[in-house]
Amino acid sequence: MRGLVAAILRLPHRCRFCGKFYPIEEFVGGGPSTGYCLRCYGDLAVKIALLRGIRGCQECGASFELLTARAAGADVRMRMYAKDGVWQLLCGACGDSYERKRLDMFGSTPYQLERDA
Numbered sequence: 001m002r003g004l005v006a007a008i009l010r011l012p013h014r015c016r017f018c019g020k021f022y023p024i025e026e027f028v029g030g031g032p033s034t035g036y037c038l039r040c041y042g043d044l045a046v047k048i049a050l051l052r053g054i055r056g057c058q059e060c061g062a063s064f065e066l067l068t069a070r071a072a073g074a075d076v077r078m079r080m081y082a083k084d085g086v087w088q089l090l091c092g093a094c095g096d097s098y099e100r101k102r103l104d105m106f107g108s109t110p111y112q113l114e115r116d117a
């Protein structure tokens with residue numbers, strides 16, 4: 001069993017940013033569904049810097065003020081996705097809808113299994 005697990009971990013991993021498969025030597029940031037290829041990882045600081053100045057959900061356009069009012073005292077939880085080649089910050093409703101459309105990326109990941117439990 002341990003040998004099998006080791007063999008599976010040696011399989012090419014899928015980059016959560018570009019969605020391509022890479023050998024483990026060219027992969028960083030965790031296991032098969034959580035990490036990045038070296039190329040995307042190298043761009044990470046640049047992509048995160050691009051998030052500065054964002055004023056709300058990048059899908060529906062709701063401002064942080066509006067989302068805060070809608071949350072009625074609860075914390076506003078935004079989710080960050082590598083979507084359409086750039087990092088995007090989405091509100092909960094838009095995040096749910098995006099994750100349903102991208103089951104190829106999120107389906108059967110530890111994150112999805114925990115969320116749906």
Ligand SMILES: [Zn+2]
Binds near residue numbers: 015037
């Ligand atoms: Zn990549």
Ligand SMILES: [Zn+2]
Binds near residue numbers: 058060061062
């Ligand atoms: Zn939204």
